[in-house]
Amino acid sequence: MSFLSNLSIADRGRYFDVLAEVAHIRTHLDLVHWLRGGVQHFMPHDILVAAWGDFQRGAIGHDIVAPLRGVRTAQANMSALVSRLQELFANWSAANKQPYVTPAERINGLLGLAPQQDLIHSSAPAMRSAMVHGLRDLRAEQDCLYVVLSREAISEKTCAAAMTALLPHIDMAMRQTALPSKIITQGSACGAPAQITISRHGPDSAAPDNGMTGRELQIMQWVEMGKTNQEIGTILDISTFTVKNHLQRIFKKLDVYNRAQAVSRLKNSHYAHG
Numbered sequence: 484m485s486f487l488s489n490l491s492i493a494d495r496g497r498y499f500d501v502l503a504e505v506a507h508i509r510t511h512l513d514l515v516h517w518l519r520g521g522v523q524h525f526m527p528h529d530i531l532v533a534a535w536g537d538f539q540r541g542a543i544g545h546d547i548v549a550p551l552r553g554v555r556t557a558q559a560n561m562s563a564l565v566s567r568l569q570e571l572f573a574n575w576s577a578a579n580k581q582p583y584v585t586p587a588e589r590i591n592g593l594l595g596l597a598p599q600q601d602l603i604h605s606s607a608p609a610m611r612s613a614m615v616h617g618l619r620d621l622r623a624e625q626d627c628l629y630v631v632l633s634r635e636a637i638s639e640k641t642c643a644a645a646m647t648a649l650l651p652h653i654d655m656a657m658r659q660t661a662l663p664s665k666i667i668t669q670g671s672a673c674g675a676p677a678q679i680t681i682s683r684h685g686p687d688s689a690a691p692d693n694g695m696t697g698r699e700l701q702i703m704q705w706v707e708m709g710k711t712n713q714e715i716g717t718i719l720d721i722s723t724f725t726v727k728n729h730l731q732r733i734f735k736k737l738d739v740y741n742r743a744q745a746v747s748r749l750k751n752s753h754y755a756h757g
Contacts, residue, residue, distance in 0.1 A: 528631035542714035582616035
């Protein structure tokens with residue numbers, strides 16, 4: 484029996500309403516409202532973690548969507564988060580790529596923060612369980628992983644079918660929204676060296692002064708983390724050739740000759756924080 488065939492007539496109406504709303508999602512706030520609205524009826528949860536890229540090599544982009552105060556993409560420790568997402572992806576692959584439930588202990592520190600800073604267990608109520616599922620983007624040739632966390636116990640029998648049915652639509656909704664305006668890079672804990680932050684403008688809009696665009700600053704953020712052109716292309720869903728062209732324009736704008744010089748120049752600019 485399919486997910487839809489098991490629904491009552493009323494729930495079928497709710498389900499189709501949820502799908503119809505996807506077309507109107509444009510911002511992160513729209514996404515939060517949608518996930519906290521009708522989606523909750525079929526898949527109750529408090530936090531959604533989305534990740535995409537090459538999980539084997541750790542070239543992963545991520546986004547955290549939650550209405551809870553303090554739980555934000557920009558506040559995750561990238562290196563710890565990537566490692567945990569790789570583990571969850573491996574478990575999902577081993578489970579024949581079917582949705583599975585994992586207890587809170589398996590995802591403790593999912594946001595990659597030290598225990599005293601763990602956003603899930605301090606600023607936000609403790610999460611009790613999570614469900615993991617993913618899909619393969621054949622056009623971009625990358626995997627996408629989704630983790631929903633809940634303060635309540637998640638029923639694998641009930642929620643697995645709902646997540647399987649909703650995941651393509653959640654994926655579509657995510658793709659229609661821009662990433663948060665600011666992402667803190669690996670190693671940017673309190674007292675760490677200054678880091679490059681991306682512009683509050685969109686990926687194609689121009690930033691002040693030297694004309695750096697949001698997309699160019701986004702690329703330089705990954706360059707600072709030591710990612711190759713191929714890895715950056717995978718994370719941002721653009722070609723390696725496009726990354727190379729962006730870097731050539733960046734070097735020209737900053738009047739530098741290589742990646743190290745570009746990172747140094749930006750760290751000493753108003754684009755850095757520390």
